[in-house]
Amino acid sequence: GAGVSQSPSNKVTEKGKDVELRCDPISGHTALYWYRQSLGQGLEFLIYFQGNSAPDKSGLPSDRFSAERTGGSVSTLTIQRTQQEDSAVYLCASSLRAQQGYTFGSGTRLTVV
Amino acid sequence: AQTVTQSQPEMSVQEAETVTLSCTYDTSESDYYLFWYKQPPSRQMILVIRQEAYKQQNATENRFSVNFQKAAKSFSLKISDSQLGDAAMYFCAYRSRGGSEKLVFGKGTKLTVNP
Numbered sequence: 001g002a003g004v005s006q007s008p009s010n011k012v013t014e015k016g017k018d019v020e021l022r023c024d025p026i027s028g029h030t031a032l033y034w035y036r037q038s039l040g041q042g043l044e045f046l047i048y049f050q051g052n053s054a055p056d057k058s059g060l061p062s063d064r065f066s067a068e069r070t071g072g073s074v075s076t077l078t079i080q081r082t083q084q085e086d087s088a089v090y091l092c093a094s095s096l097r098a099q100q101g102y103t104f105g106s107g108t109r110l111t112v113v
Numbered sequence: 114a115q116t117v118t119q120s121q122p123e124m125s126v127q128e129a130e131t132v133t134l135s136c137t138y139d140t141s142e143s144d145y146y147l148f149w150y151k152q153p154p155s156r157q158m159i160l161v162i163r164q165e166a167y168k169q170q171n172a173t174e175n176r177f178s179v180n181f182q183k184a185a186k187s188f189s190l191k192i193s194d195s196q197l198g199d200a201a202m203y204f205c206a207y208r209s210r211g212g213s214e215k216l217v218f219g220k221g222t223k224l225t226v227n228p
Contacts, residue, residue, distance in 0.1 A: 031214060042204060042220040043158075050214060059215075089156060095214075101148050101206075102216060104158035 002026075004105035006092050012111045013082055021077045021108045025094030032075050033102060034067060037089045046090075049075065082112045115140045117207050119219035126195045127227050133180075134190045134222045136205030144210040147181070147188045152202040152221070161203070164188065166210075192224075200226045 005024040013019050025032050034046040045059035049069040060066070064082075069075040079086055089109050093102035116139045126132035138147070149161040164172045164181050171179050176193045192199055205219040 033215070035218075043216075043218040045215045045217075048214055056215070091156075091158065093158070101146075101150075101160045101163055101208075102158075103160075104150075106155060106157045109156075 004092055004094050004103050006090075006105035006108050008108055009106065010109045010111075012113060015084060015112055016081055018078065018080045019082055019110065021079075021090050021092075021110070023075045023077070023092030023094075023105060025073065025075070025092070026096075026103055027073075029094035029096050029103070030072070031095045032069055033093045033095075034075070034077050035091045035093065037091060037107070039088070043091065046077070079110075082110075084112050086110060087112045115142075115145075115207050115209070115217050117205050117217050117219040119203075119205055119222050121222045122220070123223045123225070125225040125227060126192070128195055128197060130195055131191060131193045132195055132224065134192075134203050134205075134224065136188045136190070136219060138186050138188065138205070138207050138217075140186065140207065140209075142209055146208045146210065147179075148206040148208070148216065149177070149179070149188075149190045150204045150206060150218075151199075152204065153200075158204070162190065195226050197226050197228060200224055 007022045030051045032049045035043040047067045048056040064080045067077045089107040091107045093104045095102045145166045147164045150158045162174045180189045202221045204221045206216040
């Protein structure tokens with residue numbers, strides 16, 4: 001597609017439920033990133049996929065968080081047993097060449113009540 | 114680990130005036146990339162300008178320019194002829210040239226443009 005697409009745009013969930021957030025990167029972009037942006041904070045790195053290499057999961061805050069990327073394209077970020085502190089905007093980005101920076105999606109605003 | 118610091122949580126500027134947003138970073142690397150991103154209320158991060166550390170010439174994109182001081186590890190953004198549409202959060206970011214592909218972000222500066 002023309003840009004990075006994320007769905008849903010907004011998600012409200014009850015504490016303890018599982019949620020899945022989807023990211024569809026720009027076609028041909030080999031690298032895909034997930035970041036979390038909490039209210040008033042900068043962007044916190046979560047996970048990075050590059051081609052067929054093993055993902056860099058070093059930013060995942062707990063084992064409740066996981067992500068996969070199928071066929072080198074669409075990625076899903078899953079949060080199990082959501083907690084209130086998981087409330088944030090989850091941003092996905094993709095890139096082809098590192099020096100060009102990332103192209104971001106519009107994010108998913110997750111609210112855990 | 115690299116860190117990025119934006120010391121101005123908020124800034125304001127009058128329409129048509131010039132404003133400079135500050136960014137400093139800490140790294141032991143000699144080659145890297147630096148970026149400024151804009152995040153309007155729509156949430157989408159938009160790349161404003163980028164700089165490659167091995168290039169001494171400061172990057173310029175229309176009304177946006179940077180002052181890259183490698184020795185001082187400073188990377189400020191200058192916005193000339195400010196427009197109402199420039200109002201947004203601005204984030205400075207660092208990326209290593211080799212190794213990790215992660216962007217490391219500062220906490221951002223909220224820019225208000227007054228008519």
